[in-house]
Each structure stands twice: as C-alpha cells, then as structure tokens.
Amino acid sequence: MSPARCAVLITGFGPFPGVPRNVSALLAKQVGDEIRQRFPSSDIATAALPTEWDIAPERVVDLICELRPTLALHFGVSDIAQGFVIETIARNQAARLDASGTLPLLPVIEPFGPDEMPTMLPAGRIWARLQRLGLPARLSRDAGTYLCNAVFYRSVLAQRELGMGGRSGFVHLPVGITSTPGPDAGLAGQRAARLTFERAKQGGVEIVAACLNH
DSSP: OOOOOEEEEEEEEOOBTTBSSOHHHHHHHHHHHHHHHHOTTEEEEEEEEOSOTTTHHHHHHHHHHHHOOSEEEEEEEETTOSSEEEEOEEESOOOSOOTTSOOOSSSSSSTTSOSEEEOSSOHHHHHHHHHHTTOOEEEESOOOSSHHHHHHHHHHHHHHHHTSOOEEEEEEEETTOOSSOOSOOHHHHHHHTTOOHHHHHHHHHHHHHHHTTO
8 A cells, every 4th residue: 555645735836916026936936846856656746826814715715625735835025034944832812904905804814713823833843954054044923913823723624623733834934035136125135135035945845854754
C-alpha cells in the first residue's frame, strides 16, 4: 500500500489600498513551484486571494475543505515588517476598507468564534531555520485586524473543525519586496533591502520544509 500523499496549500494576496502590486501572490506561486520539485511526493496548490472581505476568508475555507491540506501556509505583506514575521496569534477582529472599498460587516470574523487562536505552525523551529540561513525573521503576536488576520483566523478554525491534523499559519513579509529591479521604493524599499525576492522565496521553501519536518 503506497503512503498517503501530503497536500500543501500556499496562498498570497492581490492588491489593496496603498499596495498596488502585492508580491505575496507571486511568492506563493513560486514557492509552490519550488516545493513541487523538492518534494515530488506532495500535492501542491497555490492561490492568489482577492483582498476582499466577502471573498478571501470564505475562499480559504473552501480550499481547505476541498484539499484537506497537511499544511496551509498563507503569505501577506506588511508596511512595518523588516523580514519574515511569523504570526503566532490569530484574533477574532476585523477592520479597514478592502480593495473594493468595503468594510467588514462586523467588527469580528466569527460572532461565536474564539477570541484568539494560536498558530498551528512550529513557529520557533521556523524562526531558527530562517536565522541559520541568515534571513531576517521574528515572531509576532499581532497579525493586525485586516484580511491577513482574517484569513489566518479562518484557516486555523477550518483546520480545527476538519479535525484531520492539518496545520495552518500566516507569515508577513515587507511590503517593499519586488520581483524585478526598479526605482527606489522609499522607506518600504529600505525595510525590504535585506530580503530580496529570491531570498524571500528561499525562506518560503524553508518554512514549508520546517512544517513538513524535512
């Protein structure tokens, strides 16, 4: 009998106010491509999520129910990140206008859900492995109140409810990372200077490897 294949879901986001080019979606796709080569026994799915309240959280739940992934890893960008920010707490809070100019219907993600939930990823192990590669990384207990946090929260909740032992987690990256050389991006570009797109991709692959115990 052949061993069960491991399913991995990797997501990023599309543009949102203030970020007309969101590199997290491209990063998710390219990390997925690298993982397919490195772990050919795994089934890899990637998705670019619209930065919209009425689509992104539900889309993640649908993907988890469909794929039943061993790992659901979500990437997003932050204007205060200076490297990999490994989020450790998802909070039941929602605020800010989305890419369509819409506010969340409620100030919470799930009216009867837990106030907060811890990441399912081995955050300490991820941090240590990124450090060994010389990549800037830190742990965070505040994923914000925007769609990054909402996707994180709904993903963890979906994995819990599915009850198959799958893990979910979220990682923020600097907003100024670009996939191609370009003009100075100002402060955001300075914050991203230590993390090129290629290094971000290398770190993304390492995060997946850490989560899959490779």
